[in-house]
Amino acid sequence: MSQDIRDFVTPSCDLLALGEPTHATPVFADVRNTLFAQLVDRGFRSIALETDRVAALVANDYVHDGTGTLDLAMSEGFSHVFGAVEANRRLIAWMREFNENRPPEERLSFHGFDTQTENTSAPSPRPYLEYARDFLGIDVDIAGPAGDDERWSRTEAVMDAASSPGASADAYRLRAIAADLLAVLRSRKPEPVTDDWSRAEIQLMAGIDLLRYHRQCAEPLEPQERYAPLVATRDAIMARNLLDIRAAEAVRGRTLVFAHNLHLRRQASTMRVAGTETTWFPAGALVAPLLGDRYVFVATSLGRSDAIALEEPEPGTYEGFLQKHVTTDWALLTASEVPPASVRTDPTPRQGYFPLDQGILNDADAILHVRS
Numbered sequence: 001m002s003q004d005i006r007d008f009v010t011p012s013c014d015l016l017a018l019g020e021p022t023h024a025t026p027v028f029a030d031v032r033n034t035l036f037a038q039l040v041d042r043g044f045r046s047i048a049l050e051t052d053r054v055a056a057l058v059a060n061d062y063v064h065d066g067t068g069t070l071d072l073a074m075s076e077g078f079s080h081v082f083g084a085v086e087a088n089r090r091l092i093a094w095m096r097e098f099n100e101n102r103p104p105e106e107r108l109s110f111h112g113f114d115t116q117t118e119n120t121s122a123p124s125p126r127p128y129l130e131y132a133r134d135f136l137g138i139d140v141d142i143a144g145p146a147g148d149d150e151r152w153s154r155t156e157a158v159m160d161a162a163s164s165p166g167a168s169a170d171a172y173r174l175r176a177i178a179a180d181l182l183a184v185l186r187s188r189k190p191e192p193v194t195d196d197w198s199r200a201e202i203q204l205m206a207g208i209d210l211l212r213y214h215r216q217c218a219e220p221l222e223p224q225e226r227y228a229p230l231v232a233t234r235d236a237i238m239a240r241n242l243l244d245i246r247a248a249e250a251v252r253g254r255t256l257v258f259a260h261n262l263h264l265r266r267q268a269s270t271m272r273v274a275g276t277e278t279t280w281f282p283a284g285a286l287v288a289p290l291l292g293d294r295y296v297f298v299a300t301s302l303g304r305s306d307a308i309a310l311e312e313p314e315p316g317t318y319e320g321f322l323q324k325h326v327t328t329d330w331a332l333l334t335a336s337e338v339p340p341a342s343v344r345t346d347p348t349p350r351q352g353y354f355p356l357d358q359g360i361l362n363d364a365d366a367i368l369h370v371r372s
């Protein structure tokens with residue numbers, strides 16, 4: 001067993017995926033910070049978190065060049081309330097300090113690889129499309145067909161197909177505009193790629209992704225059938241973002257990606273939503289076959305937690321075995337070191353904890369277990 005992530009990074013690995021089994025406790029983000037500092041010595045120059053890719057540009061401006069303030073980076077550089085996580089604040093502050101007085105090619109970069117969606121809402125594509133239009137200097141009306149931003153962002157637009165604008169004539173018009181903008185943008189791609197051009201592409205792709213998500217929201221499915229294709233769409237966007245981030249970072253170094261285990265595993269993920277088992281292929285399952293041995297997945301587990309009222313695991317469970325054999329606060333071990341066991345059944349939905357099972361172990365190259 002080890003507390004050094006470098007022991008688990010193969011020479012071929014350039015995208016190391018570190019999962020977490022729940023978002024409800026920051027302990028895994030704290031461990032992530034320690035591991036990322038170790039990985040920087042192994043040629044890692046970027047980190048990608050489960051947060052909106054466009055918003056993360058604000059945080060990266062601060063990390064890379066000191067633009068803005070730490071408070072601004074946290075309030076505007078994260079989505080899904082992750083800017084309020086103290087471990088994320090410490091990460092951004094440490095990266096800024098590391099980059100001080102270093103040449104650009106040696107600096108660390110911060111990325112988000114998620115899209116700006118929640119289970120019950122997704123924003124308007126308007127500002128993202130307008131950003132690209134203004135960058136290109138093209139005279140095309142986007143505000144007209146987009147209409148009021150609230151028509152897209154309200155809960156009903158996601159939860160009720162009849163209330164969704166995703167299949168409207170306006171939405172089809174916006175998709176046609178977005179396709180034209182993308183064609184022009186790609187035709188003007190500079191060599192080497194400039195930061196301004198890259199930002200315009202990221203913004204435009206975010207708008208296209210939102211139109212895609214809203215189109216799925218407009219599908220007339222029963223309530224219990226709606227979640228699976230929506231989360232699958234989100235993970236497909238995550239996968240493409242990860243590949244784009246790696247393409248941009250390849251000349252500088254390796255990338256650590258940090259997200260929920262269910263987003264990073266190599267096979268289908270399953271979760272229970274509104275009493276129905278929902279199964280989809282996550283970002284890891286889409287990226288791993290393309291990257292082969294360049295992709296390494298470290299799954300995580302938790303023994304107990306006062307913060308989320310998670311009790312000591314039963315001895316016969318996977319976490320029970322790990323709780324007995326991990327003698328430090330946390331440790332890394334190869335997945336093959338964990339013998340077959342039973343899946344713990346004590347977690348409750350509000351804890352958001354997804355226990356280890358044999359499927360996760362089969363997907364993982366290593367396991368990181370936190371005792372408490």
